[in-house]
Amino acid sequence: xxxxxxxxxxxxxxxxxxxxxxxxxxxxxxxxxxxxxxxxxxxxxxxxxxxxxxxxxxxxxxxxxxxxxxxxxxxxxxxxxxxxxxxxxxxxxxxxxxxxxxxxxxxxxxxxxxxxxxxxxxxxxxxxxxxxxxxxxxxxxxxxxxxxxxxxxxxxxxxxxxxxxxxxxxxxxxxxxxxxxxxxxxxxxxxxxxxxxxxxxxxxxxxxxxxxxxxxxxxxxxxxxxxxxxxxxxxxxxxxxxxxxxxxxxxxxxxxxxxxxxxxxxxxxxxxxxxxxxxxxxxxxxxxxxxxxxxxxxxxxxxxxxxxxxxxxxxxxxxxxxxxxxxxxxxxxxxxxxxxxxxxxxxxxxxxxxxxxxxxxxxxxxxxx
Numbered sequence: 453x454x455x456x457x458x459x460x461x462x463x464x465x466x467x468x469x470x471x472x473x474x475x476x477x478x479x480x481x482x483x484x485x486x487x488x489x490x491x492x493x494x495x496x497x498x499x500x501x502x503x504x505x506x507x508x509x510x511x512x513x514x515x516x517x518x519x520x521x522x523x524x525x526x527x528x529x530x531x532x533x534x535x536x537x538x539x540x541x542x543x544x545x546x547x548x549x550x551x552x553x554x555x556x557x558x559x560x561x562x563x564x565x566x567x568x569x570x571x572x573x574x575x576x577x578x579x580x581x582x583x584x585x586x587x588x589x590x591x592x593x594x595x596x597x598x599x600x601x602x603x604x605x606x607x608x609x610x611x612x613x614x615x616x617x618x619x620x621x622x623x624x625x626x627x628x629x630x631x632x633x634x635x636x637x638x639x640x641x642x643x644x645x646x647x648x649x650x651x652x653x654x655x656x657x658x659x660x661x662x663x664x665x666x667x668x669x670x671x672x673x674x675x676x677x678x679x680x681x682x683x684x685x686x687x688x689x690x691x692x693x694x695x696x697x698x699x700x701x702x703x704x705x706x707x708x709x710x711x712x713x714x715x716x717x718x719x720x721x722x723x724x725x726x727x728x729x730x731x732x733x734x735x736x737x738x739x740x741x742x743x744x745x746x747x748x749x750x751x752x753x754x755x756x757x758x759x760x761x762x763x764x765x766x767x768x769x770x771x772x773x774x775x776x777x778x779x780x781x782x783x784x785x786x787x788x789x790x791x792x793x794x795x796x797x798x799x800x801x802x803x804x805x806x807x808x809x810x811x812x813x814x815x816x817x818x819x820x821x
Contacts, residue, residue, distance in 0.1 A: 453668050454625055454666045455674065458666075465714075466669060466708050467514055470781060474477075477743055478785070479680045480499065480571060482692060491530060491555065491786070491788070492821065493818070494755075494764045494765070494766035494795060494818075495763070495764045495765065495770045495771070496762070496763050498755050498763060498764035498766065498820075499764070499820075499821045500766050500802075500803060500818035500819060500820055500821060501818070501819045501821060502788060502816055502817070502818055503816065503817040503818075503819060504813070504816050505548075506548040506549070506804075506814070506816065506817035507544065507548045507813065507814035507815055508547075508548045508549050508550060508566050508681050509550050509807055509814060511544070511812070513714040513736055514538070514542060514553060515536050515538050515539070515540050515812070516536050516551065516573045516813070516814060517534060517536040517665055517704045517812060518534055518535050518536075518793070518805055518807070518808045518810075518812075519532055519534050519537050519793070519806040519813070519814060519815050520533055520534055520535065520561060520562050520563070520564070520630065520794060520806055520808060521533050521562070521563060521564040521724075521782070521793065521794040521806055521809075522564065522794060522796040522806050523564055523565065523566040523797060524794060524796055525571060526568060526573050527591065528545070528546065528552060528752030528798075529543050529544065529545060530543070530544045530545070530546065530796060530798075530804060530815075531543050531544075531556075531564070531566070531575070531602070532544070532564075532815060533561045533562070533563070533564035533577060534561055534760065535558065535559060535560055535561040535562065535762075536558065536580075537555075537556045537558065537559055537748070537806070539553040539554070539555060539556075539558070540554070540555030540556065540577075541553060541554050541560045541577075541604065542573075543556065545658060546782050546798060546802075548598040548817070552603075553609045554603065554604045555577075555604060558577060558598075559579070559582070559583035559584065560579040560580040560581050560582045560593075560595060560626075561577065561578075561579055562579065562580040562582075562627075562629075562631040563576070563577070563578030563580070563597075563627065563628050563630055563724075564576070564577060564578070564682045564794075565629070565630045565631055565632055566633040567636070567694050567797050569636070569722065569795030571803070572582055572601075572756055573602055574599055574600065574601060574602070574607065574640045575599070575600050575601070575602060576598070576630040576632065576638065577597070577598045577599075577600060578595065578596075578627050578629055578630055578640075579595050579596050579597075579598070579627075579708070580595045580626050580627060580628050580643075580644050580646065581594055581595035581624075581625070581626040581645075582591045582626070582644070583625075590599050590665070592624075594611070594612045594624070594625050595607065595625055595626045595627045595644070595645065596609055596610065596612075596627070597610040597630055597638075597640055598610075598643050598794055599656070599657065607642045607801050608655070608656050609656075610638075610640065610652060610656050610685075610804075612625045612659070613625055613648075613650060613661070615806070616649070616658055617649070620644065620656060622643075622757055623645070623646040624645040624646060625642055625645045625646065626642065626643070626644035626645035626646075627640050627641060627642050627643070627644075627645065628641050628642070628643030628677070628678050629641040629643060629678065629679045629680050629695075629724050630680070631681050631682045631692070632711070633682050633683065634682070634684060634690065634793060635654070635655030635820065636653065637651055637652065637653055637654065637659065637707070638651070638652045638653070638654075638656065639651050639680045639682070639692060640680075641677045641678065641679060641694065641695070642682040643678040643679070643695070643697070644674055644675060644676075645667060645679040646664060647663055647664050647673070647674045647676065648661045648662065648663045648664045648674075648677070648704070649661060649662055649663045649674070649677060649680055649692070649694055649709065651707075651708075651709070655747050658672040660709055661684065662705065662707065662709030663677055663694065663709075668741060669711070671703070671714060672711045673696075673705065674694060674695075674696045674714060675697070675698040675699050676695070676696065676697040676698040676742060677694060677695060677696060677697075678695040678697040678722075678723055679693075679695035679697075679722075679723050679724025679725060679734075680692060680694050680722065680724065680802075681693070681694075681709075681725040681726070681727060681756045682722055683704075683784075685723075685727065685730055686705065686728075690704065690707070690714065691704050691707065691734070692705045692707060692708055693704060693725040693727075695721070695722055695723060695724055695725070695734075696714075697721050698739070699714075700716065700717050700718055700721060700722070701714050701716045701717055702713060702714065702715040702720075702722065702725060703715075707751070715756075715760050715776070716778065717754065717762070717781075717796075718778055718780040718781065719739050719740040719744075719781050719782065720736045720739055720781055721736060721737045721738040721746065722735070722736055722737075722753055722754065723735040723736070723737055723792070723793055723794055724794065726794070726795050726797065726800075727819075728797040730758035731755060731756065731757055731758070731763075732755070732756040732760070733754070733755050733756075733789075733793055733795045733797060733803065734753070734754050735751065735793045735794050735805065735806070735807075736751050736752050736753060736754055736765075736768065736793075737751050737791045737792060737808060738750050738751060738791065738795060739751065739752065739768065739781060739782055739783050740758040740780060740782070741782065742782065744780070747783075748791075748809070749787065749790075749791065749809075750758075750787075751767070751783070751789045751790055751791040751792040751793075751807070752765055752766060752767030752768035752784065752789055752792055753765065753766045753767055753768070753789070753792050753795055753803070753805060753818075754768065754781070759820060761773075761778075762778055762781070765781055765784075766803075766818060767784055767787070767789045767792070768781055768782065768783055768784055769782045769783070769784055769786035770802065789805065789807060789810070789816070790807055790809060790810035790811070791807050791808045791809045791810055792805055793806050793807055793808040794808060800820065801820040802817060802818060802819050802820050803817070803818040803820070804816070804817055804818070805817075805818060
């Protein structure tokens with residue numbers, strides 16, 4: 453994982469230099485080997501039309517490196533986090549008009565969650581620790597989690613767990629994601645660091661941690677704990693959906709960290725689970741080829757129903773089950789996405805797809821058909 457990110461940062465530096473002399477134009481021009489806007493993607497009841505021109509921004513005024521994640525606030529605005537320090541946060545309306553932007557302090561801007569407290573929304577911003585130095589070379593440092601208002605005022609920060617005696621000196625902290633429970637507890641996924649899920653209360657005070665690499669039962673381990681989501685579809689029995697991306701699966705835990713089961717996603721390097729009504733959506737950052745080898749620019753989106761069955765793969769091949777077992781899923785023959793990193797679902801069931809390592813492109817809107 454770290455080698456992949458280092459390679460990307462190096463490639464991003466080269467691309468950034470090229471874009472610096474590029475006139476303002478649509479981000480869609482920078483999409484390579486993707487289908488035109490009238491191409492229908494997905495299967496079954498979940499089919500979409502892609503709009504790569506949705507975001508009304510230019511590379512000159514609002515440069516992007518990676519569009520990592522997006523959430524929708526109580527006013528219906530779409531808030532995106534990226535890792536370009538000219539504008540870590542971009543706020544859009546549903547037509548793609550840019551309403552606001554802020555943030556210059558998160559070179560590793562990666563994870564974005566939203567919580568509602570009374571009548572006010574708050575953001576949890578995760579910096580995974582990957583950054584570029586002033587010469588354009590990539591490096592890794594300790595990550596952090598920030599709780600802010602919607603306009604960027606800092607409430608508190610969660611730093612390296614070593615400072616409170618949780619981590620050993622040789623255990624890195626490069627968090628990738630957060631999730632907020634109904635009682636306000638915060639779960640931090642250390643997906644590029646030591647692969648723990650760390651639970652804090654609403655004030656940022658430590659409660660417990662679990663996962664990691666050293667459990668007797670290997671199902672309790674996480675390998676690239678890239679995402680964490682609080683699943684409240686069963687109001688009486690909320691659970692955690694934790695991504696173990698290198699294992700191509702989600703692992704389900706109780707809110708106090710007890711392992712329940714795993715959901716295998718063969719061939720899919722899934723990111724965080726995004727729940728909308730009874731369905732689960734997730735970006736797929738990479739997939740595999742027919743020989744079972746992972747390759748770059750092979751991402752798409754996957755959708756599961758309430759029974760955790762894959763029902764559609766926009767940008768990917770249709771799901772195939774044999775004897776009740778999901779078979780490895782490949783990218784579509786004609787690619788639509790490069791690396792699906794996150795999705796956001798609006799009230800009309802349209803989807804907004806954020807991508808990592810996708811030629812600096814803005815989020816793609818998928819209009820539900």
